[in-house]
Amino acid sequence: MTDTPLHLIRNFSIIAHIDHGKSTLADRLIEACGALTAREMKGQVLDSMELEQERGITIKAQTVRLTYPAKDGNIYTLNLMDTPGHVDFAYEVSRSLAACEGSLLVVDASQGVEAQTLANVYQAIEADHEIVPVLNKIDLPAAEPERVRNQIEEVVGIPADETVDISAKTGLNIEGVLEALVHRLPPPKGDAEAPLQALLVDSWYDTYLGVITLVRIKEGRVKKGDRIRMMQMGATYHVDQVGVFHPKMTPVDSLGPGEIGYINAAIKAVADCNVGDTITLDNRPAEKALPGFKPSVPVVWCGLFPINADDFEKLRNSLAKLRLNDASFHFEAETSAALGFGFRCGFLGLLHLEIIQERLSREFNLDLIATAPSVVYILHHSDGTVEELHNPADMPDLSQVAHIEEPWIKASIMVQDDYLGPVLTLCTERRGVQLDLTYVGNRAMAVYRLPLNEVVFDFYDRLKSLSRGYASFDYQMDGYEESNLVRISILVNHEPVDALSFVAHRSAAETRGRAICAKLKELIPRQLFKIAIQASIGSKVIARETLGAMSKDVTAKCYGGDISRKRKLLDKQKEGKKRMRQFGKVEIPQSAFLAALKMD
Numbered sequence: 049m050t051d052t053p054l055h056l057i058r059n060f061s062i063i064a065h066i067d068h069g070k071s072t073l074a075d076r077l078i079e080a081c082g083a084l085t086a087r088e089m090k091g092q093v094l095d096s097m098e099l100e101q102e103r104g105i106t107i108k109a110q111t112v113r114l115t116y117p118a119k120d121g122n123i124y125t126l127n128l129m130d131t132p133g134h135v136d137f138a139y140e141v142s143r144s145l146a147a148c149e150g151s152l153l154v155v156d157a158s159q160g161v162e163a164q165t166l167a168n169v170y171q172a173i174e175a176d177h178e179i180v181p182v183l184n185k186i187d188l189p190a191a192e193p194e195r196v197r198n199q200i201e202e203v204v205g206i207p208a209d210e211t212v213d214i215s216a217k218t219g220l221n222i223e224g225v226l227e228a229l230v231h232r233l234p235p236p237k238g239d240a241e242a243p244l245q246a247l248l249v250d251s252w253y254d255t256y257l258g259v260i261t262l263v264r265i266k267e268g269r270v271k272k273g274d275r276i277r278m279m280q281m282g283a284t285y286h287v288d289q290v291g292v293f294h295p296k297m298t299p300v301d302s303l304g305p306g307e308i309g310y311i312n313a314a315i316k317a318v319a320d321c322n323v324g325d326t327i328t329l330d331n332r333p334a335e336k337a338l339p340g341f342k343p344s345v346p347v348v349w350c351g352l353f354p355i356n357a358d359d360f361e362k363l364r365n366s367l368a369k370l371r372l373n374d375a376s377f378h379f380e381a382e383t384s385a386a387l388g389f390g391f392r393c394g395f396l397g398l399l400h401l402e403i404i405q406e407r408l409s410r411e412f413n414l415d416l417i418a419t420a421p422s423v424v425y426i427l428h429h430s431d432g433t434v435e436e437l438h439n440p441a442d443m444p445d446l447s448q449v450a451h452i453e454e455p456w457i458k459a460s461i462m463v464q465d466d467y468l469g470p471v472l473t474l475c476t477e478r479r480g481v482q483l484d485l486t487y488v489g490n491r492a493m494a495v496y497r498l499p500l501n502e503v504v505f506d507f508y509d510r511l512k513s514l515s516r517g518y519a520s521f522d523y524q525m526d527g528y529e530e531s532n533l534v535r536i537s538i539l540v541n542h543e544p545v546d547a548l549s550f551v552a553h554r555s556a557a558e559t560r561g562r563a564i565c566a567k568l569k570e571l572i573p574r575q576l577f578k579i580a581i582q583a584s585i586g587s588k589v590i591a592r593e594t595l596g597a598m599s600k601d602v603t604a605k606c607y608g609g610d611i612s613r614k615r616k617l618l619d620k621q622k623e624g625k626k627r628m629r630q631f632g633k634v635e636i637p638q639s640a641f642l643a644a645l646k647m648d
């Protein structure tokens with residue numbers, strides 16, 4: 049099983065718009081190739097992360113090796129890489145593509161081509177992939193294979209007669225997909241005798257084994273006992289095991305050219321494993337490293353602070369472990385007057401942010417406060433210096449700033465004709481500028497330039513609800529532009545709460561300031577004294593709410609001598625206190641932060 053001849057290997061990714069059925073198809077392929085027994089086969093094997101299963105989406109690119117006896121009598125080795133479909137995870141898609149020669153493009157036959165179908169196709173073309181279009185869900189009564197086939201030909205440019213029609217759900221024509229894979233995708237190239245060049249595609253931390261790396265061997269061979277070298281960092285390690293995913297980790301004797309598998313070298317230093325690096329052999333190194341990946345640039349930043357200050361180191365370690373598994377995520381230490389020691393973290397988008405936050409709380413058991421997400425602004429100071437602003441709390445007094453630039457995106461939105469009106473209104477409300485509006489059948493494709501600031505909060509959710517879930521959305525960064533922006537500070541009892549300050553366009557400042565104050569008034573428990581909740585730009589207050597005073601003796605209602613009940617209540621209050629933050633004389637519960645930060 050180690051020496052599969054190159055011409056019998058096919059490496060492929062599955063790309064698709066979200067929910068078009070990638071994971072279901074992957075399950076069917078695994079089942080058809082007998083990699084798992086029926087009993088082991090539970091739905092969506094590849095979506096192994098607990099969170100993925102719950103949310104029903106694919107976050108990490110996963111990989112599995114399959115064996116397929118084709119109709120031509122040959123036994124092929126197929127390496128499948130599943131890819132995530134959400135726009136925030138485009139980076140993971142590009143990594144998977146770099147490890148493969150071809151792609152299965154899955155399109156839902158009832159929905160047709162969506163914004164991300166196109167984005168993914170362009171990525172696959174850029175990676176020089178051969179593309180096999182697969183029309184999925186043809187079992188659905190609403191399926192319109194003919195129309196969607198033509199759409200694929202029209203928009204994607206792949207001839208309509210080349211699509212494979214399937215139902216991943218019922219298993220219809222899965223063999224058609226497998227045959228197309230082996231006959232239409234090219235085999236990998238490479239020389240087993242050349243010096244080792246293995247592309248580091250992914251890595252993650254295993255509690256027992258240390259760092260595991262997922263590699264695609266381009267040239268040469270790696271086996272147990274070899275001494276490998278990470279070309280970027282120069283670190284060397286002794287290989288304990290090499291193997292493949294079946295989909296469970298299964299050791300093999302060696303990995304040769306064209307193969308995708310893992311290397312376990314008891315690597316302890318997380319920093320040595322940079323995704324995109326080339327692994328070679330220490331005693332016979334390759335002359336050149338492989339091109340690697342374009343670095344991903346985080347577009348949304350927020351602060352993460354442990355509720356319990358003692359958790360700071362634990363948070364640092366957990367972030368380092370997550371970063372190993374997700375190179376697109378960035379973090380640096382920061383301090384906040386209100387929240388103490390924490391980290392400023394950069395993400396590819398809001399979903400990415402939410403997922404990291406949830407993983408920190410679930411997998412690492414950390415209680416965190418997250419500050420308002422912010423995009424990266426560019427400050428041009430009056431003295432001519434230029435600075436990036438990742439944190440609204442760091443915004444200097446506007447008198448020292450000549451002008452501020454904010455990032456813009458170019459967004460493509462595909463939506464049914466019926467819902468176009470509200471979608472265009474939403475884009476206009478968010479300061480969008482229309483660039484193009486075209487039709488593919490009864491679907492409109494609107495291309496807009498929008499300030500990223502207006503999109504990060506809830507644009508995607510609003511778009512989905514306005515279009516009853518039908519609109520699809522994809523974007524790319526499109527430069528910076530000068531804009532009339534202000535920093536809005538939130539003051540509770542006249543003390544600024546730095547974690548709640550945010551940057552907005554001047555035209556929206558008052559509305560947002562008012563909304564946050566009103567929300568906080570609902571969320572902050574009454575105190576023994578009256579408190580003012582204010583929003584201000586500089587020293588000018590633009591919104592104000594007043595929270596009346598109240599007695600907070602929770603035991604007051606326990607008349608009589610039921611001491612155990614009284615103690616229980618006091619304990620409960622103590623428990624609650626741990627989740628509170630003190631601002632001057634005022635305590636603000638964590639839930640108030642979260643809710644205030646979540647709203648638009």
Ligand SMILES: Nc1nc2c(ncn2[C@@H]2O[C@H](COP(=O)(O)OP(=O)(O)OP(=O)(O)O)[C@@H](O)[C@H]2O)c(=O)[nH]1
Nearest residue numbers: 066067068069070071072105106133185215216217
């Ligand atoms: N009727 C029908 N439903 C299908 C078919 N294939 C997938 N589905 C359903 O479509 C939904 C989405 O399928 P997934 O496989 O999770 O989609 P995905 O593209 O992997 O989604 P992400 O992992 O979130 O990107 C699930 O509810 C599936 O059961 C099919 O052939 N027919």
